[in-house]
Amino acid sequence: MPNDYDHLFKLLIIGDSGVGKSSILLRFSDNLFSGTYITTIGVDFKIRTIEVEGEKVKLQIWDTAGQERFRTITATYYRGTQGVMVVYDVSNLDTFGNVRRWLQEIEQNCDDVVRILVGNKCDSPDKKVSTEEGKALASQMDIPFFETSAKDNLNIETVFDEITKLVLAMKKNKLAQQNPAITSTGNITVKKGDGGKKKGKCNCG
Numbered sequence: 001m002p003n004d005y006d007h008l009f010k011l012l013i014i015g016d017s018g019v020g021k022s023s024i025l026l027r028f029s030d031n032l033f034s035g036t037y038i039t040t041i042g043v044d045f046k047i048r049t050i051e052v053e054g055e056k057v058k059l060q061i062w063d064t065a066g067q068e069r070f071r072t073i074t075a076t077y078y079r080g081t082q083g084v085m086v087v088y089d090v091s092n093l094d095t096f097g098n099v100r101r102w103l104q105e106i107e108q109n110c111d112d113v114v115r116i117l118v119g120n121k122c123d124s125p126d127k128k129v130s131t132e133e134g135k136a137l138a139s140q141m142d143i144p145f146f147e148t149s150a151k152d153n154l155n156i157e158t159v160f161d162e163i164t165k166l167v168l169a170m171k172k173n174k175l176a177q178q179n180p181a182i183t184s185t186g187n188i189t190v191k192k193g194d195g196g197k198k199k200g201k202c203n204c205g
């Protein structure tokens, strides 16, 4: 039986406890939101297939626990990950302050991986981190930035769409490097070469 998708990507959502990681995922997977806070124990995942650039991409999205006591469990879940969403809460300065720590954790566990910065709860009337501050940090880190609200369903689709497009582009680039007959857009060329060498082993990709 043929696959019902063209690509299968593993994505990971990380960030401090309570920033809304599970809520972002639940909004994306089931279009639901709950105001009740139930902390994630270990990890959880959901699947959704979306279409980007005319290709069907099946997303396996892992929602990790933000709480420190679960960190050793979650570290192993970086394996095979192609895209990571780092989430903070725009109404909580500490969660923004910890973003660099989360980005370091990605660096320690991953080599070729797409990263994206997300400021969630942008519906909040009590905003502590401005959009400009979020943008500035993201541009320093050279990663895309979005503000979202799982509650009001703002930018949730966009953020998954964007990360999927970037992972797809990364995959095509890698393929082009490994096989010089394939261009980074996925087209076959007659060009000859010795092919790009893949980087060293890591937990991702």
Ligand SMILES: Nc1nc2c(ncn2[C@@H]2O[C@H](COP(=O)(O)OP(=O)(O)OP(=O)(O)O)[C@@H](O)[C@H]2O)c(=O)[nH]1
Binding pocket: 015, 016, 017, 018, 019, 020, 021, 022, 023, 024, 034, 035, 036, 037, 038, 039, 040, 041, 064, 065, 066, 067, 120, 121, 122, 123, 124, 148, 149, 150, 151, 152
């Ligand atoms: N106002 C507002 N509240 C939100 C939003 N997203 C999540 N929340 C609330 O924030 C609380 C924490 O949300 P979770 O999704 O459980 O947070 P988490 O990051 O998964 O937390 P851990 O599992 O402990 O890591 C819940 O009470 C949610 O209802 C949002 O976009 N806006």
